[in-house]
Amino acid sequence: MKNPENKPENNEGFVRASDLELGYRSGTETQRVASGVSFSLFRKELTCLMGPNGVGKSTLLKAIMHQHPPLKGEVWLGNAPASHLSEKERAKRVAVVLTEKIPTGLLTVRDLVALGRIPHTGWWGQLSPVDQAKINEVMALTSISHLAHKTVSALSDGQRQTALIARALAQDSPIMVLDEPTAHLDLSNRFEIMYLLRDLARKASKAILVVTHDLEVALETADKLWLMDARQPLLTGSPEDLMISGGIQRLVPGQKWRVDAASGKIIRNTTPLPCQIEGPELLVGWLKNALRKNPELSLPDAIYLTENPFAIRATFSQNHRHFNSISEMIGYLQNQLKTGKFFLK
Amino acid sequence: MIFTIFKSWMNKFQTQRLVIVLLLCGILWLVNLSLGSVHIPLKSLLGRIVGNSFPHSSWEIIWMEYRLPKSLTVLLAGIGLSLSGLQMQTFFRNPLAGPYVLGISSGAGLGVALLTMAGTAFGWQILDNPGNSWSLVAGASAGAMGVLVLMGLAAWKVKDSMTLLIVGLMFGSATSSVITLLAYFSAAEELKLFTIWSMGNLGNTGWNDLGYLAGAVVLGLIPALVAIKSYNAMLLGETYAVSMGINFQKLRWTMILSTGILTGSITAFCGPIAFIGIAVPHLARLLFRTQSHSVLFPATAGVGVLILLACDTISQLPGMATSLPINAVTTAFGAPLIIWMIMKRSFSEEF
Structure with missing residues (x-):
C-alpha cells in the first residue's frame, strides 16, 4: 500500500x-x-x-x-x-x-x-x-x-x-x-x-x-x-x-419482494400485521415471521409473549387463550379458519 | 534404464506396469513370429534375429516376406489406432468415441468400393486391375482424405464439438448408404473383394508399403505428441481448457489432422480394424489408473500393440493352413474382455 x-x-x-x-x-x-x-x-x-x-x-x-x-x-x-x-x-x-x-x-x-x-x-x-x-x-x-x-x-x-x-x-x-x-x-x-x-x-x-x-x-x-x-x-x-x-x-x-434492511434477508412485501404483538423483540420477530407465512389467518386482537418459559397469550374479542408454542397457535388459528368457513357455508 | 527415463513423469506403479506391458509385447512378438501355419521354433527365430540363418530356406521367406512385415504393421496399427481413439475420447469427452467416429473408415470404404465395384454398377472402369493391392491403398487413401477434407470444412463451420461428432457420424452413414448401393448392383466377385477388404488384413503390407505406413504414422503422431498438454487440459472440459490458455481451435485441427492421418493411412493399408481404437484407451486407463496423457500416451500405445499382436497371433490359427480375418478376432476376443473389465469396475466413473 x-x-x-x-x-x-x-x-x-x-x-x-x-x-x-x-x-x-x-x-x-x-x-x-x-x-x-x-x-x-x-x-x-x-x-x-x-x-x-x-x-x-x-x-x-x-x-x-x-x-x-x-x-x-x-x-x-x-x-x-x-x-x-x-x-x-x-x-x-x-x-x-x-x-x-x-x-x-x-x-x-x-x-x-x-x-x-x-x-x-x-x-x-x-x-x-x-x-x-x-x-x-x-x-x-x-x-x-x-x-x-x-x-x-x-x-x-x-x-x-x-x-x-x-x-x-x-x-x-x-x-x-x-x-x-x-x-x-x-x-x-x-x-x-x-x-x-x-x-x-x-x-x-x-x-x-x-x-x-x-x-x-x-x-x-x-x-x-x-x-x-x-x-x-x-x-x-x-x-x-x-x-x-x-x-x-x-x-x-418488482413490488412483491424486498430486502429487509434490519435482517439482510429477502422478505415478502406485506402490509403491517393488523394485530398488536408485545414481548421480547426476538420472540416477536419470529412470531411475525410465522404469521407472515400465513396471511390468510384471522388474527387475534392482541398477542403477548413471555419467555422462560415461553408462552403466548392471545386475546380475542370475547376470550383469550394460552399457547406453549408458535405452531400450536398457528394450528389453532387454522382450525378457526376451517370452522369459520364451515359456518359461512 | 527405462525406469530412470520414465520416473520423471510416471510414478513407480505406472513405470512397472509399462515395463510389464513392453516385456509382454516383446514376448508376444516372438510368439507371433513363431506360430502360424508353419511353425518356426523360438530357438531358430532367436538365432535369426541375432544374425544366424534359418535351417530351412522356406522359413527365411516366411519370416522376411510375410511374418516380419506383418508384425511391424501390427506395431504401427496398434499404436496409431489406439492413440487416435484416445485423442477422440478425450477431445469429445465421450467414452464411446473411437478413431472411426469422424467417418474416416467409411470414407476409405467408399474409395475401395468405388474402385472394386463401380465397374459393374455404373459401367466405370477406373483402374485396369482393381484387385491390385496398390490400387486398393490408393482408393482407400483417396476416400479417407476426402472425408477428412469434408470434416475440415464442417469443423470450420461448426464450433461445437458435439455437433462435429454428429456430423462425423452422419458422414459415415451417408457413405455407407452409397457403399450399400454399389454392393447391390455389383457382381459377386467384386463384392467378395470388397467384403474381404472390409474385414481387415494386416498381412498385405510389403516392405515398400511398410515404409509409407511408418512415415504416415510418424507424421500423424507428431501433432498428437505436441498436444499432450492440451489434451490434459481438456480433462476438465472445453471452457476450463480455454481458461488455462489452450487454443481450442488449434487443438481441434490437431485432433482432426492427427487422427485423420493415422486412421486414414492404417485403414488404407489394412482395412478398417475394429475395436482396438475404442477399447484400448479404456484398458490403458484401467491398467495405469490415471488420466494424465503424458502417461496414457505411451501406455495406450503399448497396450494397443499388445492387444493387436495377441489378436493377430490368434488369427494365424497355429497349425492350420488358413488364417482368420483380423476383425473377427479383435471383436470376438476383445468385446468380452471389455465387457468383463467394465463389469468389474465402475467404468463410467473412471472415464
Whole structure:
C-alpha cells in the first residue's frame, strides 16, 4: 500500500472497463444483453456479482475471461486490454472456477491442482520443482494437502469446490473469477468457501469476483457488491452502503419482494400485521415471521409473549387463550379458519 | 534404464506396469513370429534375429516376406489406432468415441468400393486391375482424405464439438448408404473383394508399403505428441481448457489432422480394424489408473500393440493352413474382455 507505484493501480482497479456493451454475436445477428456496464475490480478484495437470472452476469464473466468478448468496449486486465493478450498471457492473469460439472474419473486431487500449472509449463506439461512447490503451497493454503491422493470422484461437494479453487490458485493469476462456487453446498460450507476466498484475496493479493445468489453469505464476506439488473448498468459499492442507500433493492425487481434492511434477508412485501404483538423483540420477530407465512389467518386482537418459559397469550374479542408454542397457535388459528368457513357455508 | 527415463513423469506403479506391458509385447512378438501355419521354433527365430540363418530356406521367406512385415504393421496399427481413439475420447469427452467416429473408415470404404465395384454398377472402369493391392491403398487413401477434407470444412463451420461428432457420424452413414448401393448392383466377385477388404488384413503390407505406413504414422503422431498438454487440459472440459490458455481451435485441427492421418493411412493399408481404437484407451486407463496423457500416451500405445499382436497371433490359427480375418478376432476376443473389465469396475466413473 505504501509503495507509490501501487497507487494508481489501486485507484483504478486491476480489472476495469467502462461503458461495455455485452451480448452475443451469431452470424449477422447480435443479441445485446447489457450495455453501459462499467466497473473496477480491485486486488485484495472479494467482490460479489449479484442479480436476477438472465441479466447477463455470466456474459459479464465471459467478457472478463474473454470467451465472449464484449460487443463494444474493452476489459482491461492489469495494464493491457484482454483482446491484446495471447491465450497464454490471459491464462496467467485470469483463473476461473465454473459451475459446469467436471468430468471426474481417475484424476487425483493433486493431479487436478497440477492442471492449474498448464499456462506455466512447457509443451510436454512437465512440472518443474517451482511448479511442484507452488502446488504444495496452494494445497496447504486451502487445507486440502491430506486429500492429495484421493480421486476427485471420492470427494464431497465442499471438498471438490475447494480443490477446484486450489487449481485456480495454482494458475498463479492475480484475478480469480468464480461462478456460483457455493451452489449445492451445505450451510456451513457456503461460509467456509467464501471466507476462504476472502482470506485468499487478502493473503495472496488477488482480485476475486464471485457470482452468487446467496445474499446472506455475500453480506457477511464481500468487500464489494456489484448489482446487475435488467434496466440499469452495474451498481457497485460496499454491501453496507448499498444496504443503507437502498441500492440493494435492485436484487429483487418488482413490488412483491424486498430486502429487509434490519435482517439482510429477502422478505415478502406485506402490509403491517393488523394485530398488536408485545414481548421480547426476538420472540416477536419470529412470531411475525410465522404469521407472515400465513396471511390468510384471522388474527387475534392482541398477542403477548413471555419467555422462560415461553408462552403466548392471545386475546380475542370475547376470550383469550394460552399457547406453549408458535405452531400450536398457528394450528389453532387454522382450525378457526376451517370452522369459520364451515359456518359461512 | 527405462525406469530412470520414465520416473520423471510416471510414478513407480505406472513405470512397472509399462515395463510389464513392453516385456509382454516383446514376448508376444516372438510368439507371433513363431506360430502360424508353419511353425518356426523360438530357438531358430532367436538365432535369426541375432544374425544366424534359418535351417530351412522356406522359413527365411516366411519370416522376411510375410511374418516380419506383418508384425511391424501390427506395431504401427496398434499404436496409431489406439492413440487416435484416445485423442477422440478425450477431445469429445465421450467414452464411446473411437478413431472411426469422424467417418474416416467409411470414407476409405467408399474409395475401395468405388474402385472394386463401380465397374459393374455404373459401367466405370477406373483402374485396369482393381484387385491390385496398390490400387486398393490408393482408393482407400483417396476416400479417407476426402472425408477428412469434408470434416475440415464442417469443423470450420461448426464450433461445437458435439455437433462435429454428429456430423462425423452422419458422414459415415451417408457413405455407407452409397457403399450399400454399389454392393447391390455389383457382381459377386467384386463384392467378395470388397467384403474381404472390409474385414481387415494386416498381412498385405510389403516392405515398400511398410515404409509409407511408418512415415504416415510418424507424421500423424507428431501433432498428437505436441498436444499432450492440451489434451490434459481438456480433462476438465472445453471452457476450463480455454481458461488455462489452450487454443481450442488449434487443438481441434490437431485432433482432426492427427487422427485423420493415422486412421486414414492404417485403414488404407489394412482395412478398417475394429475395436482396438475404442477399447484400448479404456484398458490403458484401467491398467495405469490415471488420466494424465503424458502417461496414457505411451501406455495406450503399448497396450494397443499388445492387444493387436495377441489378436493377430490368434488369427494365424497355429497349425492350420488358413488364417482368420483380423476383425473377427479383435471383436470376438476383445468385446468380452471389455465387457468383463467394465463389469468389474465402475467404468463410467473412471472415464
